[in-house]
Amino acid sequence: MTTIETFVRVLDLGGTFVFAISGALLAVNRRLDLFGILVLSFVAGNFGGIVRDVLIGAVPPAALSDGRYLLVSVLAGLITFFLYSGVDRLRSPVALFDAAGLSFFAVAGAQKAIEFGLSPVMAALLGMLTGIGGGITRDILVAEVPQVLRSDLYAVAALAGAGIVVSGDQLGLPYGISALAGGLLCFGLRFMAIRYGWHLPVAHLSAQGRAGVEGRKDGGDN
Amino acid sequence: MTTIETFVRVLDLGGTFVFAISGALLAVNRRLDLFGILVLSFVAGNFGGIVRDVLIGAVPPAALSDGRYLLVSVLAGLITFFLYSGVDRLRSPVALFDAAGLSFFAVAGAQKAIEFGLSPVMAALLGMLTGIGGGITRDILVAEVPQVLRSDLYAVAALAGAGIVVSGDQLGLPYGISALAGGLLCFGLRFMAIRYGWHLPVAHLSAQGRAGVEGRKDGGDN
Amino acid sequence: MTTIETFVRVLDLGGTFVFAISGALLAVNRRLDLFGILVLSFVAGNFGGIVRDVLIGAVPPAALSDGRYLLVSVLAGLITFFLYSGVDRLRSPVALFDAAGLSFFAVAGAQKAIEFGLSPVMAALLGMLTGIGGGITRDILVAEVPQVLRSDLYAVAALAGAGIVVSGDQLGLPYGISALAGGLLCFGLRFMAIRYGWHLPVAHLSAQGRAGVEGRKDGGDN
Numbered sequence: 102m103t104t105i106e107t108f109v110r111v112l113d114l115g116g117t118f119v120f121a122i123s124g125a126l127l128a129v130n131r132r133l134d135l136f137g138i139l140v141l142s143f144v145a146g147n148f149g150g151i152v153r154d155v156l157i158g159a160v161p162p163a164a165l166s167d168g169r170y171l172l173v174s175v176l177a178g179l180i181t182f183f184l185y186s187g188v189d190r191l192r193s194p195v196a197l198f199d200a201a202g203l204s205f206f207a208v209a210g211a212q213k214a215i216e217f218g219l220s221p222v223m224a225a226l227l228g229m230l231t232g233i234g235g236g237i238t239r240d241i242l243v244a245e246v247p248q249v250l251r252s253d254l255y256a257v258a259a260l261a262g263a264g265i266v267v268s269g270d271q272l273g274l275p276y277g278i279s280a281l282a283g284g285l286l287c288f289g290l291r292f293m294a295i296r297y298g299w300h301l302p303v304a305h306l307s308a309q310g311r312a313g314v315e316g317r318k319d320g321g322d323n
Numbered sequence: 324m325t326t327i328e329t330f331v332r333v334l335d336l337g338g339t340f341v342f343a344i345s346g347a348l349l350a351v352n353r354r355l356d357l358f359g360i361l362v363l364s365f366v367a368g369n370f371g372g373i374v375r376d377v378l379i380g381a382v383p384p385a386a387l388s389d390g391r392y393l394l395v396s397v398l399a400g401l402i403t404f405f406l407y408s409g410v411d412r413l414r415s416p417v418a419l420f421d422a423a424g425l426s427f428f429a430v431a432g433a434q435k436a437i438e439f440g441l442s443p444v445m446a447a448l449l450g451m452l453t454g455i456g457g458g459i460t461r462d463i464l465v466a467e468v469p470q471v472l473r474s475d476l477y478a479v480a481a482l483a484g485a486g487i488v489v490s491g492d493q494l495g496l497p498y499g500i501s502a503l504a505g506g507l508l509c510f511g512l513r514f515m516a517i518r519y520g521w522h523l524p525v526a527h528l529s530a531q532g533r534a535g536v537e538g539r540k541d542g543g544d545n
Numbered sequence: 546m547t548t549i550e551t552f553v554r555v556l557d558l559g560g561t562f563v564f565a566i567s568g569a570l571l572a573v574n575r576r577l578d579l580f581g582i583l584v585l586s587f588v589a590g591n592f593g594g595i596v597r598d599v600l601i602g603a604v605p606p607a608a609l610s611d612g613r614y615l616l617v618s619v620l621a622g623l624i625t626f627f628l629y630s631g632v633d634r635l636r637s638p639v640a641l642f643d644a645a646g647l648s649f650f651a652v653a654g655a656q657k658a659i660e661f662g663l664s665p666v667m668a669a670l671l672g673m674l675t676g677i678g679g680g681i682t683r684d685i686l687v688a689e690v691p692q693v694l695r696s697d698l699y700a701v702a703a704l705a706g707a708g709i710v711v712s713g714d715q716l717g718l719p720y721g722i723s724a725l726a727g728g729l730l731c732f733g734l735r736f737m738a739i740r741y742g743w744h745l746p747v748a749h750l751s752a753q754g755r756a757g758v759e760g761r762k763d764g765g766d767n
Binding site for chain 3: 128129131132133134135136137138140141151155160161162165166168171174181182183185241242243
């Protein structure tokens with residue numbers, strides 16, 4: 102195993118752990134039972150990577166062929182289950198863990214896509230998808246509109262981090278440096294967006310548009 | 324690239340564009356931000372094709388290996404974002420764009436499934452799934468019951484269009500003709516269903532059945 | 546085709562039928578039309594197996610390359626559609642059919658994962674995922690939190706059944722015996738959980754935790 106492969110694996114496992122924590126916290130908040138918590142931990146922690154691996158043809162996905170992903174997910178779920186009352190005193194713990202997991206996954210996802218020969222633009226996009234896939238699935242499983250579609254600069258932060266990794270690869274920089282820079286940029290953007298309420302613009306809705314929305318919600322299926 | 328491949332690609336890009344518009348319109352209606360709009364555009368425009376490609380083993384999917392799908396999706400999202408107040412004056416724009424995208428995808432999906440050696444019945448079914456996959460994912464992402472499961476003749480229209488393409492292939496007709504016929508049939512069926520309220524029958528629910536529904540909704544999880 | 550392969554196929558088709566029934570019943574309860582019923586039948590009956598096949602690289606999935614899965618799903622949907630008022634008199638029919646489908650799929654999914662060379666732990670996990678994948682997708686499609694995340698011992702029962710099959714394979718027992726034992730254990734656990742309200746523990750939520758939940762629900766996407 103080369104140094105790069107080891108580094109990607111460590112990033113992947115780290116991202117799995119923090120995403121699994123975010124899944125477990127959400128599961129506890131929604132009053133799911135212990136196994137529901139473990140399932141949501143595994144899904145939140147691994148679904149982004151599983152989707153990435155299926156899309157680039159790396160089957161069976163690393164999350165299934167390497168037992169450590171399961172171990173790390175179950176560990177995160179159990180820690181959250183037994184120490185929840187301690188964990189939930191942290192301010193916005195879900196959002197912070199989520200930002201860290203997003204950074205890990207965006208960087209590692211972009212690198213793996215590069216290794217499988219995808220073009221730079223698509224590798225950056227796949228890094229972003231790796232980062233947001235677990236969180237999207239986590240939110241869908243509790244029947245909520247995924248945070249990524251509403252949150253300030255969420256996907257943009259993942260795309261920026263993945264973009265740094267891809268750019269570094271194109272420029273021939275050592276992977277460790279571009280991965281660190283990309284991860285910090287992603288986490289920093291997300292943190293600032295949460296802290297200062299940075300957000301992207303929302304489209305202008307005319308009065309008719311709003312009426313249409315409500316009409317569609319109430320009545321129709323067309 | 325042969326003529327058939329070019330035609331399939333054009334259908335795919337056209338379907339991507341109109342589905343992406345439908346995703347962007349829904350995202351604007353649900354007050355998602357700019358990136359949420361672009362994400363929903365990409366998902367609505369490409370998820371049907373991505374699911375099809377993963378299922379037939381064509382990985383990485385065309386939507387990831389060919390940058391034009393991304394470009395077309397982003398373009399559709401930006402147009403909707405900046406020109407929404409103009410677009411929303413059209414009557415039922417979501418439904419019309421949706422019907423056009425459905426027709427494009429059902430035809431192109433069936434053809435690609437034939438090329439990958441699936442049986443005629445399965446190719447028609449996969450054409451239907453290609454057509455409805457993007458819309459289903461779009462609706463799930465905003466936490467709604469997918470339109471396809473409620474709408475009048477939605478999946479039937481896609482299946483009919485895909486069936487024409489498969490039948491034409493079995494009869495040795497030129498692809499262009501059967502694709503055009505299948506697409507028009509699908510769009511026509513969908514349009515008439517919207518216009519005249521054509522719909523499929525709903526199962527008879529006894530009083531006990533309705534009580535059971537409400538009981539399940541309120542209380543239980545079994 | 547060897548005896549084992551035949552047995553796996555029979556289990557798969559049986560599981561498809563009972564899961565499709567559960568999908569059709571839910572679709573009728575949610576007032577979907579005939580095609581919505583058939584779509585939900587197919588999804589509930591086949592999505593677990595399709596996800597399993599995509600993950601282990603067996604594409605196109607058996608549910609698409611073998612027409613009998615489609616036939617069985619459509620049959621289940623039509624039976625439910627025409628005989629619903631009879632079927633719904635059975636006590637908790639959705640839960641019972643669901644338990645039977647879960648047992649079939651957990652056993653067959655674990656066996657197929659073993660055949661594709663996955664490790665014992667992952668084969669058991671994949672058996673569980675095969676069992677719960679169809680039901681999760683079925684519930685997501687009607688915009689509900691999946692039953693598996695709330696239900697008493699649901700995933701645990703599937704994991705136990707799959708675990709028996711994997712253990713039997715490791716010990717060199719005939720597949721028929723371990724499959725029967727695993728299936729009965731899974732069904733028995735699920736049945737007892739429904740009958741006697743067996744359930745897994747839920748994490749302790751402090752007062753602050755509950756406040757946080759409500760705050761997140763009402764307001765923000767922090």
